[in-house]
Amino acid sequence: MERQISNFIRALRSADVKVSTGEALDAARTVAMIGYGDRALLKDSLACVLAKSEAEKDVHDKLFDLYFAASNQRSSAQSEAGEREDSSEDGESGGQDAADAAEQMIALTQPGNEQALATAVERAAEAAGLNDIRFSTQTAYYAQQMVRAMGGEALQARLLEALQRSGAEADADAQRMIDARRALTMAARERAERAFEVFGAGETEKFRDEVAATKRLTALEAHDMARMKLLIAKIAKRLAVKHSRRRKKTSRGILDVRRTMRANAGYDGVPFNVIWRQKKKDRPKIVAICDVSGSVAAYVRFLLLLLYSLKEVIPDLHAYAFSYRLGDVSGILEENEFDGAMKKILREFGLGSTSYGQAWSDFKTDHETVIDRRTTILVLGDGRSNYGDPRLDLFSGFAGRAKQTIWLNPEGPGLWGTGDSVIPRYAPYCKQMSHVATLKDLERALDEILTSYS
Amino acid sequence: MAKDMTSGYEPLTSIEAITAGLAEVGYISTAQISTAVYLAHGLRKPILIEGPAGVGKTDLAASLGRWLDLPIIRLQCYEGLDEGKALYEWKYGKQLLYTQILKEKLNELIGEADNLSKSLGKLADFEDLFFSPQFLEARPLLNAMQQDKGSILLIDEIDKSDEAFEAFLLEVLSDYQVSVPEIGTIRAKVPPIVILTSNNVRELGDALKRRCLHLHIGFPDHVREQRIVRARVDGISDTLLNQLVRFVQSVREADIKKRPSIAETVDWARTLLLLHSSSLDEQFVRDTLNVLLKHESDIAAISPHIPRMVREAIGTDSGGRTASGYPDLG
Numbered sequence: 046m047e048r049q050i051s052n053f054i055r056a057l058r059s060a061d062v063k064v065s066t067g068e069a070l071d072a073a074r075t076v077a078m079i080g081y082g083d084r085a086l087l088k089d090s091l092a093c094v095l096a097k098s099e100a101e102k103d104v105h106d107k108l109f110d111l112y113f114a115a116s117n118q119r120s121s122a123q124s125e126a127g128e129r130e131d132s133s134e135d136g137e138s139g140g141q142d143a144a145d146a147a148e149q150m151i152a153l154t155q156p157g158n159e160q161a162l163a164t165a166v167e168r169a170a171e172a173a174g175l176n177d178i179r180f181s182t183q184t185a186y187y188a189q190q191m192v193r194a195m196g197g198e199a200l201q202a203r204l205l206e207a208l209q210r211s212g213a214e215a216d217a218d219a220q221r222m223i224d225a226r227r228a229l230t231m232a233a234r235e236r237a238e239r240a241f242e243v244f245g246a247g248e249t250e251k252f253r254d255e256v257a258a259t260k261r262l263t264a265l266e267a268h269d270m271a272r273m274k275l276l277i278a279k280i281a282k283r284l285a286v287k288h289s290r291r292r293k294k295t296s297r298g299i300l301d302v303r304r305t306m307r308a309n310a311g312y313d314g315v316p317f318n319v320i321w322r323q324k325k326k327d328r329p330k331i332v333a334i335c336d337v338s339g340s341v342a343a344y345v346r347f348l349l350l351l352l353y354s355l356k357e358v359i360p361d362l363h364a365y366a367f368s369y370r371l372g373d374v375s376g377i378l379e380e381n382e383f384d385g386a387m388k389k390i391l392r393e394f395g396l397g398s399t400s401y402g403q404a405w406s407d408f409k410t411d412h413e414t415v416i417d418r419r420t421t422i423l424v425l426g427d428g429r430s431n432y433g434d435p436r437l438d439l440f441s442g443f444a445g446r447a448k449q450t451i452w453l454n455p456e457g458p459g460l461w462g463t464g465d466s467v468i469p470r471y472a473p474y475c476k477q478m479s480h481v482a483t484l485k486d487l488e489r490a491l492d493e494i495l496t497s498y499s
Numbered sequence: 500m501a502k503d504m505t506s507g508y509e510p511l512t513s514i515e516a517i518t519a520g521l522a523e524v525g526y527i528s529t530a531q532i533s534t535a536v537y538l539a540h541g542l543r544k545p546i547l548i549e550g551p552a553g554v555g556k557t558d559l560a561a562s563l564g565r566w567l568d569l570p571i572i573r574l575q576c577y578e579g580l581d582e583g584k585a586l587y588e589w590k591y592g593k594q595l596l597y598t599q600i601l602k603e604k605l606n607e608l609i610g611e612a613d614n615l616s617k618s619l620g621k622l623a624d625f626e627d628l629f630f631s632p633q634f635l636e637a638r639p640l641l642n643a644m645q646q647d648k649g650s651i652l653l654i655d656e657i658d659k660s661d662e663a664f665e666a667f668l669l670e671v672l673s674d675y676q677v678s679v680p681e682i683g684t685i686r687a688k689v690p691p692i693v694i695l696t697s698n699n700v701r702e703l704g705d706a707l708k709r710r711c712l713h714l715h716i717g718f719p720d721h722v723r724e725q726r727i728v729r730a731r732v733d734g735i736s737d738t739l740l741n742q743l744v745r746f747v748q749s750v751r752e753a754d755i756k757k758r759p760s761i762a763e764t765v766d767w768a769r770t771l772l773l774l775h776s777s778s779l780d781e782q783f784v785r786d787t788l789n790v791l792l793k794h795e796s797d798i799a800a801i802s803p804h805i806p807r808m809v810r811e812a813i814g815t816d817s818g819g820r821t822a823s824g825y826p827d828l829g
Contacts, residue, residue, distance in 0.1 A: 063705065065709050067709060067710075068709060071542055071544070074541075074542055075538060075541075075542065078538070078541050078542075085530070086514070086530070086534065089530055089531045089534040090534050090538055092531070092713075093531070093534060093535045093538055093712045093713060093714060094538065094542075094712055094713075096713060097547075097705075097708040097709070097711075097713045098549075098708075098713070099549070099715050102713075102715060315595065315599065316595075317591075317592055317595060319591070380796075
């Protein structure tokens with residue numbers, strides 16, 4: 046396959062666009078059909094073949110412009126390279142001294158030689174393996190390597206020599222070489238930065254994603270929050286896919302003899318209408334109760350984000366929030382974007398002093414009917430009740446009515462039961478009590494919930 | 500491509516030809532769309548089209564079929580769709596009916612045989628008879644494979660089907676063949692042009708995406724939308740067309756639940772035409788906004804801005820366009 050296209054695919058892969066071998070072959074066939082001539086057409090075609098989602102299309106278009114801007118110079122440079130190669134090889138084999146190489150480099154930086162300079166930079170980039178660049182911190186290193194590949198050492202030697210000589214002519218010579226060296230370094234740096242955009246940016250982003258996934262939720266800065274939101278959406282989507290597969294279990298293939306016979310009694314028992322046995326599916330419900338009081342202030346955004354994304358995955362979710370009083374927030378979550386929903390919920394219920402006892406009794410009076418034997422109760426909170434009555438009688442009542450109760454706690458197990466935490470007293474009624482402080486914890490916990498939701 | 504001599508795909512010679520051909524049947528294409536169709540034919544790959552509802556995903560397939568004069572075979576996906584509904588089914592009733600009618604004949608034949616193994620052998624012969632193409636009910640996928648001149652196979656809203664069905668589609672889409680255990684493998688005479696559409700209800704599997712060309716159709720820009728409305732709505736004046744498209748485009752930029760699609764623009768244009776309006780006016784817009792916006796909350800969100808938006812839609816109108824010779828129905 047052609048180098049140009051295979052390198053482009055490498056660039057795409059490093060930017061998180063998944064390109065399979067089959068697609069790479071398709072790309073090669075596409076290029077064979079379309080040609081390199083019409084850039085806009087090539088861009089549309091490759092976007093069609095290689096990028097498989099809207100996000101990937103954006104990445105593809107960005108990279109295409111970057112990559113083919115660079116490779117344009119390369120291909121026009123290659124035609125000249127042929128001639129130049131001869132001369133430089135002659136120079137080496139002929140035992141020519143470093144002076145000529147240095148002289149050549151200086152000539153490159155003179156105005157009017159831009160094309161030759163671009164050629165030299167491209168060749169140096171190849172020699173230095175610039176395409177392996179991964180992090181922005183590497184640009185300086187690669188720029189240095191490229192200058193060396195262009196013959197920087199010879200220039201350096203000549204420069205030292207010139208500096209040792211004295212006289213106005215030598216000074217001017219030295220200055221000339223210093224200027225040339227700077228110009229070359231700049232060109233190399235620029236090229237390295239562009240290569241980083243193409244081959245490296247994706248890696249950095251991946252790296253950042255990994256960090257965000259393991260970072261503790263409270264320690265996240267504001268600008269990480271947007272990324273986090275995307276991650277949760279990703280997780281939610283993944284779970285939705287898994288979960289829809291679980292729910293979908295039809296049982297075709299087992300004959301329901303009784304119903305078949307009854308249905309075909311009119312046909313003299315000849316089974317024209319065949320009826321298959323079907324498994325009855327429970328339509329399960331999730332009731333999520335979220336603590337938004339002062340003690341979880343640091344986590345509240347995360348808890349609500351979780352509640353919000355759950356609502357997206359499970360449309361028939363009943364969501365409640367409380368700090369002192371408890372209320373239904375399903376409507377708010379449904380009607381608003383996340384930020385708006387959060388503000389509304391916090392204004393109505395938020396950040397007061399906690400009373401789990403009061404919340405349970407509110408729940409008991411107003412909403413208890415939503416709990417039946419198919420319900421999973423999901424509590425998000427730290428179980429710190431300001432030394433109030435935890436109303437275990439009510440909680441155990443709910444837990445008893447429901448299919449199962451799951452508690453997600455942003456505090457680590459080490460803190461459970463310290464101070465006003467009454468978690469250990471609630472724990473016996475919960476099927477599962479999980480510590481959720483990072484996205485990884487959350488992913489695991491959510492997966493467990495949805496497994497039991499099937 | 501030499502095999503296409505007898506197929507109906509001959510007009511697909513170049514991207515320009517595709518754009519022009521689709522325009523003939525009233526589908527205003529873009530470079531991306533035409534390129535995708537061209538590649539789909541050239542690489543023999545299905546096209547997966549994603550994008551918001553009502554931007555002409557399904558219509559592309561229909562228009563292709565009309566232009567090339569090929570049958571459009573549509574498979575609407577839904578949760579629970581299985582092979583039986585998509586590929587083929589045995590005509591169970593017919594099989595049963597035949598056995599009932601032939602009961603006596605069968606008795607005779609089996610009666611002739613003197614022992615059990617012989618009659619079993621005879622029965623086995625009939626079984627093959629009953630599982631022959633005669634009793635095969637071709638569903639869309641098989642049907643598309645059997646067209647002599649090729650066909651347009653539209654698999655609509657693939658995202659609504661189950662993952663299992665998606666996996667099953669892979670065989671069909673990569674080799675253009677289906678296997679019926681009782682008969683064998685049926686290969687497409689001329690591979691159909693396959694168009695899959697998705698509204699992103701769920702994320703599609705990577706395997707399926709990898710086998711398809713991916714095309715994203717978004718909302719059209721001002722010029723394309725004007726051309727589309729002109730192609731669909733007869734006798735609309737240039738002034739009104741220009742103004743209403745500009746209005747719709749600005750509505751799309753607003754923060755609303757469901758942004759109006761092309762289909763809604765066209766409906767709205769027809770409505771305004773019926774009401775004999777020759778240019779946008781605030782009262783008309785207010786009265787007919789429910790054609791454009793389908794949610795009460797969206798209408799409420801847009802309402803306060805109507806005067807400004809109408810002014811903008813009319814105000815920046817260039818004088819040159821209005822002076823055309825189109826009949827003004829107002």
